[in-house]
Amino acid sequence: xxxxxxxxxxxxxxxxxxxxxxxxxxxxxxxxxxxxxxxxxxxxxxxxxxxxxxxxxxxxxxxxxxxxxxxxxxxxxxxxxxxxxxxxxxxxxxxxxxxxxxxxxxxxxxxxxxxxxxxxxxxxxxxxxxxxxxxxxxxxxxxxxxxxxxxxxxxxxxxxxxxxxxxxxxxxxxxxxxxxxxxxxxxxxxxxxxxxxxxxxxxxxxxxxxxxxxxxxxxxxxxxxxxxxxxxxxxxxxxxxxxxxxxxxxxxxxxxxxxxxxxxxxxxxxxxxxxxxxxxxxxxxxxxxxxxxxxxxxxxxxxxxxxxxxxxxxxxxxxxxxxxxxxxxxxxxxxxxxxxxxxxxxxxxxxxxxxxxxxxxxxxxxxxxxxxxxx
Amino acid sequence: xxxxxxxxxxxxxxxxxxxxxxxxxxxxxxxxxxxxxxxxxxxxxxxxxxxxxxxxxxxxxxxxxxxxxxxxxxxxxxxxxxxxxxxxxxxxxxxxxxxxxxxxxxxxxxxxxxxxxxxxxxxxxxxxxxxxxxxxxxxxxxxxxxxxxxxxxxxxxxxxxxxxxxxxxxxxxxxxxxxxxxxxxxxxxxxxxxxxxxxxxxxxxxxxxxxxxxxxxxxxxxxxxxxxxxxxxxxxxxxxxxxxxxxxxxxxxxxxxxxxxxxxxxxxxxxxxxxxxxxxxxxxxxxxxxxxxxxxxxxxxxxxxxxxxxxxxxxxxxxxxxxxxxxxxxxxxxxxxxxxxxxxxxxxxxxxxxxxxxxxxxxxxxxxxxxxxxx
Numbered sequence: 001x002x003x004x005x006x007x008x009x010x011x012x013x014x015x016x017x018x019x020x021x022x023x024x025x026x027x028x029x030x031x032x033x034x035x036x037x038x039x040x041x042x043x044x045x046x047x048x049x050x051x052x053x054x055x056x057x058x059x060x061x062x063x064x065x066x067x068x069x070x071x072x073x074x075x076x077x078x079x080x081x082x083x084x085x086x087x088x089x090x091x092x093x094x095x096x097x098x099x100x101x102x103x104x105x106x107x108x109x110x111x112x113x114x115x116x117x118x119x120x121x122x123x124x125x126x127x128x129x130x131x132x133x134x135x136x137x138x139x140x141x142x143x144x145x146x147x148x149x150x151x152x153x154x155x156x157x158x159x160x161x162x163x164x165x166x167x168x169x170x171x172x173x174x175x176x177x178x179x180x181x182x183x184x185x186x187x188x189x190x191x192x193x194x195x196x197x198x199x200x201x202x203x204x205x206x207x208x209x210x211x212x213x214x215x216x217x218x219x220x221x222x223x224x225x226x227x228x229x230x231x232x233x234x235x236x237x238x239x240x241x242x243x244x245x246x247x248x249x250x251x252x253x254x255x256x257x258x259x260x261x262x263x264x265x266x267x268x269x270x271x272x273x274x275x276x277x278x279x280x281x282x283x284x285x286x287x288x289x290x291x292x293x294x295x296x297x298x299x300x301x302x303x304x305x306x307x308x309x310x311x312x313x314x315x316x317x318x319x320x321x322x323x324x325x326x327x328x329x330x331x332x333x334x335x336x337x338x339x340x341x342x343x344x345x346x347x348x349x350x351x352x353x354x355x356x357x358x359x360x361x362x363x364x365x366x367x368x369x370x371x372x373x374x375x
Numbered sequence: 376x377x378x379x380x381x382x383x384x385x386x387x388x389x390x391x392x393x394x395x396x397x398x399x400x401x402x403x404x405x406x407x408x409x410x411x412x413x414x415x416x417x418x419x420x421x422x423x424x425x426x427x428x429x430x431x432x433x434x435x436x437x438x439x440x441x442x443x444x445x446x447x448x449x450x451x452x453x454x455x456x457x458x459x460x461x462x463x464x465x466x467x468x469x470x471x472x473x474x475x476x477x478x479x480x481x482x483x484x485x486x487x488x489x490x491x492x493x494x495x496x497x498x499x500x501x502x503x504x505x506x507x508x509x510x511x512x513x514x515x516x517x518x519x520x521x522x523x524x525x526x527x528x529x530x531x532x533x534x535x536x537x538x539x540x541x542x543x544x545x546x547x548x549x550x551x552x553x554x555x556x557x558x559x560x561x562x563x564x565x566x567x568x569x570x571x572x573x574x575x576x577x578x579x580x581x582x583x584x585x586x587x588x589x590x591x592x593x594x595x596x597x598x599x600x601x602x603x604x605x606x607x608x609x610x611x612x613x614x615x616x617x618x619x620x621x622x623x624x625x626x627x628x629x630x631x632x633x634x635x636x637x638x639x640x641x642x643x644x645x646x647x648x649x650x651x652x653x654x655x656x657x658x659x660x661x662x663x664x665x666x667x668x669x670x671x672x673x674x675x676x677x678x679x680x681x682x683x684x685x686x687x688x689x690x691x692x693x694x695x696x697x698x699x700x701x702x703x704x705x706x707x708x709x710x711x712x713x714x715x716x717x718x719x720x721x722x723x724x725x726x727x728x729x730x731x732x733x734x735x736x737x738x739x740x741x742x743x744x745x746x747x748x749x750x
Contacts, residue, residue: 038694038695038698038700039691039694039695040695040700040701040702042700042701042702043701043702043705044702045682045702045705067694067697067698068669068690068694072669072670072690075670075672076670076672076688076690076691077672082688082690082691082694083691084686084687084691294443294447295447295450295451297450297451297452307420311459312459313451313457315443315447315451315457316414316451316457316458316459319413319414319442319443319457320413320414320415322442323413323442325413325415325417326415326417326418326701326704326705327415327417327418327419327420329701330420330701330705
């Protein structure tokens with residue numbers, strides 16, 4: 001079995017492009033990972049997710065441990081087989097979602113106990129159990145179990161939380177063991193405080209991981225503050241391994257993060273927005289439920305190659321959204337994921353050819369135009 | 376433009392197989408038509424509907440006239456283009472659904488006035504307006520506007536209703552005019568009374584249509600009564616044009632109807648059942664939400680070639696149904712439509728080769744076995 005590796009192919013400013021190699025295939029970076037929360041990217045067939053250009057998707061430990069259960073997925077041959085996705089899967093550790101979704105949480109040095117939001121059953125997550133669950137799922141890229149305060153939070157709370165996460169990172173590393181072909185990523189914490197980010201990065205490098213995430217952002221701090229942190233945080237992490245910004249984001253968040261040296265991202269936004277009628281295009285966001293589309297024979301984006309744009313009018317997409325037909329979520333999710341992957345491909349090409357600044361200017365100019373004029 | 380035609384290729388007992396030719400492609404009969412109520416077969420992409428083997432689908436005049444509106448569909452290039460389905464489309468006349476769905480209905484010799492179930496707006500349907508709407512939609516096979524009482528109903532009511540429908544059939548024929556490449560089907564009424572069915576058939580033959588439907592069945596009379604009517608009703612209709620049984624049905628209804636000389640059918644059952652977790656297989660109905668499937672690594676039906684059976688376990692299908700994920704409806708609808716099309720293909724082959732009786736015995740034997748044993 002081949003090993004997990006990262007090759008940096010080109011840089012342009014701080015932006016990077018490269019390839020992560022895994023036994024399940026290559027991941028072209030910068031990479032956007034669609035989120036397959038409960039063993040499905042909502043409204044999508046997995047072959048359609050692959051058709052958008054996704055090299056990897058993200059699974060959620062918290063959801064999968066509750067339903068259908070990690071031991072069950074293992075008995076059934078692992079998450080890839082279960083959900084019919086042969087390419088790489090990254091799983092989060094469950095820590096973040098326990099804090100945002102579960103009931104009756106109790107946090108100790110040992111870990112977190114909580115009640116399931118599905119059926120009220122009691123569960124425990126620790127670094128050791130999180131590693132075990134992610135192993136049972138068959139995850140290719142495993143995330144350390146961590147704790148992450150919502151922002152804004154006072155610096156003392158952020159520092160304590162970061163140091164707890166670093167002790168958990170060490171326990172995660174020990175529990176993960178040696179698993180050729182599988183990667184373990186550490187997660188930098190420290191909120192918006194540069195000294196804490198530096199302390200966290202130093203500790204993670206000391207432990208040693210196959211990749212490093214910037215955690216604790218996109219939790220309420222706003223884009224400006226996030227970019228300020230990204231102006232220093234990625235470069236505190238090793239250059240020769242991937243850097244992953246968790247839970248980000250909107251198209252302009254993603255472009256700004258890549259510009260600042262991020263290689264991987266994930267977000268539910270393109271799929272969730274697809275189900276609520278929010279469409280991402282080169283000319284900004286289109287709200288398909290708006291009456292202006294009811295008679296419009298034009299595609300969402302005439303330059304887009306996705307099925308929603310190739311085969312349907314805005315009028316049709318408006319109609320099926322208003323009629324609450326499932327094909328609405330199916331087509332708009334497909335379009336949004338296709339748009340996100342096009343965005344990543346555009347950035348990879350621009351970085352390779354040393355024209356990222358021009359590409360970025362085009363990106364912002366397109367959005368500034370706004371949607372096409374009504375007929 | 377080629378004309379609409381029907382070629383009868385073989386018979387086996389009363390069962391028939393043949394081909395309907397239209398400018399938009401051939402329809403192999405006996406044919407099952409998936410229902411695309413609001414310009415979409417729910418939970419399916421149109422290319423997936425075609426992949427199941429469907430040669431034609433059905434659109435609902437009542438739904439489409441209310442939303443998005445027939446004039447709008449026409450401005451947008453017709454229903455085929457609107458919903459990205461290039462093969463033939465049959466549209467019903469709206470009469471049946473007005474009676475079952477609309478509010479404040481008022482029936483006169485002229486037609487029906489009613490209130491929309493979508494927004495309460497007031498509308499009128501007459502034979503002339505129904506023909507106009509079906510023309511605006513671009514339907515390949517247009518159905519006469521008719522009235523159909525729920526069964527059981529007293530014979531006098533059924534006779535009056537049938538005679539009104541025959542007067543409307545004549546008005547439909549006049550309003551349809553001469554449209555090469557497009558077909559108009561008459562609809563036989565008369566409930567469960569042989570004399571009324573004969574009177575209706577005679578009137579329709581006198582007017583002259585491109586095909587004939589057996590209407591007014593599957594409205595509460597039960598399978599045994601329906602088969603009694605089908606023992607005589609189809610043969611009252613011309614042999615050299617297609618015979619269409621409207622709104623039928625369950626797999627064994629369909630087999631019994633084909634056995635009795637029916638060429639075309641439509642029903643929401645396979646798609647609706649797909650969304651509620653009811654799965655049709657060679658061994659009968661499987662309820663995917665049953666806990667017995669939670670750990671079952673086997674496919675729904677190991678001999679089925681649909682994506683749900685080729686790529687997923689019962690355990691996965693159970694999980695996504697319980698988690699209310701959209702892929703559940705997508706996969707189970709696909710399977711059910713595939714099953715229905717396999718059924719039709721099996722009957723077409725058996726009739727061609729003069730072995731329909733043996734095929735039918737196998738069909739019933741498979742269902743009598745019941746589902747595979749739990750592991």
